Amino acid sequence: MAVLGSIALACTTALVPGAAAADTVPGVDEVVTSDNLVHLANVPKQGAFASTGAFNSDLAFTGDYAIGGNYNGFTIYDISDPAEPQIVSQVLCQGGQGDVSVSGDLVYFAVDYPRADEDCGSPAVSASDPDAFEGVRIFDISDKADPQYVSAVRTDCGSHTQTLVPGDDGTDYIYVSSYSPSSSFPNCQPPHDKISIIEVPKDDPASAAIAGEPVLFPDGGNHDQPGLLLPTQGCHDITVYPERDIAAGACMGDGVLMDISDPLQPEVIERVQDDNFAFWHSATFTNDGKNVLFTDELGGGGAATCNEEVGPQRGADAIFDVKGKVGTGNEPELDFASYFKLPRHQADTENCVAHNGSLIPVPGKDYFVQSWYQGGVSVIDLNNPRRPKEIAYFERGPLSDTSMVTGGSWSAYYYNGHIYSSDIQKGLDVLQVNDRRLRGAENVTYEEFNPQSQPRYKPGRR
Incomplete structure (x- = not known):
């Protein structure tokens, strides 16, 4: 493991609020915003994370720090002054994807590209190698300037994403989503209609281990729908709402609701499909749990x-009503409400599609901030789920006006008064x-925030 510390670089990019009209594509690297949004700062990728192939990925938050995943490891940012964020340390630990969650002094890091072993610095190997490692690595970040590798847990087909499910007894559960099995991959055999659940005793994280591998699709998932990017074989991402004992799974060809009242035995209680969806990617509940927004990663993000x-109904959000409630005898059902698609057309050299986001905790209301890769960041009014509308935006022009270069906002989340976007x-x-x-x-302050472990806003919470 390589830790690069004490880097304190931030820059504020010149911007022109509202400079580009809704039907005008900004110039290369030009930053434009709606009049009600300010671009406070940008911290460029550094060192071993600076190359084009070292993608920044997901974000998690603890106290005055943001944890930023990268295909080569993760970065800890000091965001105590949001206008001047600073890099505290970088952990070089290759493995691809880099989906992150934080729990106290622990960071969980997804590894989705096979490595020779579980250690940082191990070389890439073929997935046909029976000894290859993919799964979740665990780090101790009690010293933010000097994170320490603790252990790793191998999971079938690796970990494309992972979702923290906090336990009540000092135990964390991690729902690991993975897919793309093959008969030639010893550690990723079909059928792969399951997730892996890792149990982490927080006082002894080195003993973390697989606690279950529940099959979500015992009769098989959606394989036959025309236009699917991949058939349902596992899930891409899961968002849990622990206070409501419910989870939403975005599972490639299927969107599902799960009862997670027993976190070790999640049960699919509702399942939907959509002819306009090519790849069910992620999900977010409204605060009252009466709606859920699924995203479609048409084109795989590239x-x-x-x-x-392409039009307004593909590569979009699909918003569903959630009727019923877990544990009441009236189990939840999903009814389609509407689509939402980024209202500004992007250039043909910009990868752009619906991606990760989170609620903005406005009392009694539902506003959502979302990334769209090179489409930028959009703030969406979801209060009428049948008529969602954009109320603010941020975007850059294309990375190139002659060729496709993969880039843009992977994740955009609201945390303690500001929006943080991982480009x-x-x-x-x-x-x-x-x-x-x-x-x-702005009155809601979280001590810790993992967007796929959705908190419920409570009046008076500060």
Whole structure:
């Protein structure tokens, strides 16, 4: 493991609020925003994370720190002053994907590319190697300037994403989502209609181990729908809502609701499909749990799908009503409400599609901030789930006006008064929305935030 510490670089990118009209593509690297949004800062990728192939990925938050995943490891940012974020340390530990969760002094890190063994620095190997490692690595970040590798847990087909499910007894459970099995992969055999659950005793994380491998699709998932990027073989991502004992799974060809009242035995209680969806990617509940928003990663995140040709109903969000409630005898059902698609067309050299986001905790309201890769970041009013609308945005122009270069906002989340966007190529962006509709959100302060472990806003919480 390589730890690079004490790097304190932040820059504020020149921006022109509202400079590009909704139907105008900004110039290369030009930053534009709506009039009610300010681009406070940008921290470029550094060192071993700076190359084009070292994608920045997901984010998690603890106290005054953001944890940023990268295909080569993770970065810890000091965000105590959001206008001047600083890199505290970088952990070089290759493995691809780099989905992160944080729990106290522990960071969980997803490894989805096979390595020779579980250690940082181990070389890449073929998935046909029976000794190859993929799964979840665990780090101790009690010293933010000097994180320490603790242990790792191998999971079948690796860990494309992982979701923290906090336990009540000093135990964390991690739902590991993975896919793409093959008969030639010893550690990723079909059928792969399951997830892996890792149990982590927080006082002894080195003893973390697989606690279950529940099969979510005992009769098989959606394999036959025309236009699917991949058939349902496992899940891509899961968002849990622990206070409501419910989870939403985005499972490639299927969207599912799960009862997680027993976190070791999640049970699929509702399942939907959509002819307009090519790849069910991620999910977010409204605060009252009465709606859930699923995203469709049409083109796998590498294609230009935010253009007039693709249209407004593909590569979009699908919003569903959740009718019923776990444990009441009236089990939840999903009813389609509407689609939402980024309203500004993007260039044909920009990969753009619906991606990761989170709620903005406005009392009694539902506002959502979402990444769209090179489509940028959008703030969406979800209060009428049948008529969602954008109320603010941030975007850069294409990385190139002649060829496709994969980039843009992988994840955009609201945390303690600001929006943080993990840009694949450009690093960490910090945004501030100034809009009267979002009043009250600034009074909500979380000590820890993992967007796929969705907290419920409670009045008076500070």
